[in-house]
Amino acid sequence: MTMTVYDELVARGLVAQVTDEDELKELINAGKAKFYIGFDATADSLHVGHFMTLCLMKRLQMAGNKPIALVGGGTTMIGDPSGRTDMRQMMTPEQINHNCECFKKQMSKFIDFGEDKALLVNNADWLLDLNYVDLLREVGAQFSVNRMLTAECYKNRMERGLSFLEFNYMIxxxxxxxxxxxxxxxxxQLGGNDQWSNMLAGTDLIRRKLGENAYAMTITLLLNSEGNKMGKTANGAVWLDPNKTSPFEFYQYWRNVADADVFKCMRMLTFLSLEEIEEIEKWEGNRINEAKEVLAFELTKLVHSEEEAIKAQESSRALFSGAAHADMPTTEIEEADLTDGAIDLISLLVKAELAPTRSEARRNIEQGGVTVDGEKVSDVKATFTKDALAGDGMVIKRGKKKFKKVVLK
Incomplete structure (x- = not known):
């Protein structure tokens, strides 16, 4: 018996909470759901946190359902308090509009906005012209403050102080x-599990004003085995824009996920069939790294293109074997940086921003955490000549995940 669309979403671990499950399931399986997901335009690129939502929209669209991607030109003016302990920075309308345009471009890679296939709307078009008194009478009268204050998204903020501005976000x-x-x-309406209260407020308003049934489904948040949101690195978010996070860095992020998270990410984010994933799950021992390569390749292909995924995979393999590769992050050394035609490893680590200070670089070398072209170097006095840096240069790696190609300009 073939698995229904909804059953597959559940099997992939995507569904967190739903209202009226039987009716919602029927709509999705029949390809008759018209659903929307909102994206507040708080940056000029979508990031890994949005990635799963986009993949879900794509899955549902492939099954005949119709997505409405809503960019929050209006709601971004207020700022969502969900999951935050502080108030968001206020943004100018120009910034917000610019961000909305960037989102549209990126979403088009996932969603087919062809005729009658999907819609892209901006809530600035209706929210910014609302009359305050009319809104209070029409909509405000339907909301109970007592009930709103019990919502999860406000609870966290009550101790620190919740502004009236943000209190309106749910409305x-x-x-x-x-x-x-x-x-x-x-x-x-579909959205992250932290949106549940806001989504129920919508189904409730539709029932009170129109006497009609509407449905909500939340998606499991993408957390790693430690319970932290995935898609964050020491340098900030992992972006979908290649100018903010290069395809190579994007690939490396997934290539380096913890062993415990590989198959969960594969189920939730890739379009590999569940049968294929089950086969990969049987791989033993060292083959976990192969599984990580499959995950990284599939996701880079989805976001950037097959060509970029192949390039990133080749660069990554070159990194693991210690060979240099064209697409790797690179630091250029100038003749002026050399002393008597050579440069010491400590200086190279600092120049390549692999260590913040010389003493930190020295400690990394002494602890055996530095390799050059795949060979461990534990001599703090090690130096490299002009010839070693010429041509393709060399790959310096600190720890498991930090590396740079260093070449002579």
Whole structure:
């Protein structure tokens, strides 16, 4: 018996909470769901946190359902308090519009916005023209403050102080759902599990105002085995924009996930069939690194293209074997950096930003954490000549994940 679309979402570990499961399941399986997901335009690129949502939209669209991607030109003006302990920075309308345009470009890689296949809307179009008194009478009257204050998204903020501005966020999000239901017949909202309260506010508003049923489904947040959100590195978010996170760095992020997270990420994010993933799960011991390569390749292909995924994979393999490769992050050394035609390893580590200070670089070398072209170097006095840095240069690696190609300019 073939698995239904909804059953596959559950089997992949994507579904967290749903309202009216039987009805929602029926709509999705029949390809009759018109659903929306909101993206607040708080940056000029989507990141890994949005990635799973985009993959889910793609899966549902492939099954005949119709996605509405909503960029929050209006709600971004307020800022979502969910999961935050502080208030977001206020952004200018120009910044927000610029970010919305960037989102649209990136989403087009995942979602087919062809005729009647999907919609892209911006809630600035209806939220910014609302009359405050009308909104209070029309919508505000339907909300109980007592109930709103019990919502998870406000609880965290009550101790630190919740601004009235943010208190309105739930009302705005509920109004979005109500507007999309009326205008486009959108009967379902999907979003991260931290959005549950806001989504229920929308289904409730539609029921009170229109006497109609609407549905909500939340997606499991992508957490690693330590319970932290995935998609963050020491340098910040892992972006989908190649100018902010290169395809090579994007590939490396997934190539380096913890062993415990590989198969979960494969199920939730790739379009490999569950049968293929089950086969890969049987791989033993060292083959876990092969599984990580499969994961990294599939995701880089999805976000950047097959060509970029092949380049990133070749660079990554070159890194692991100690060979230099064209697409690797590179530091250029000038003749002026050399003393008597050579440069010491401590200086190279600092120049390549692999160690913040000379003493830290020295400690890394002494502890055996530095390799040059795949060979461990534990001599703090090691130096490299002009010839070693010429041509393709050499790959210096500190620890498991930090590396640079160093070449003479």
């Amino acid at each position: 705005m999000q509920a109004y979005d759902f109500y507007h999309l239901y009326e205008k486009y017949g959108c009967q379902m």
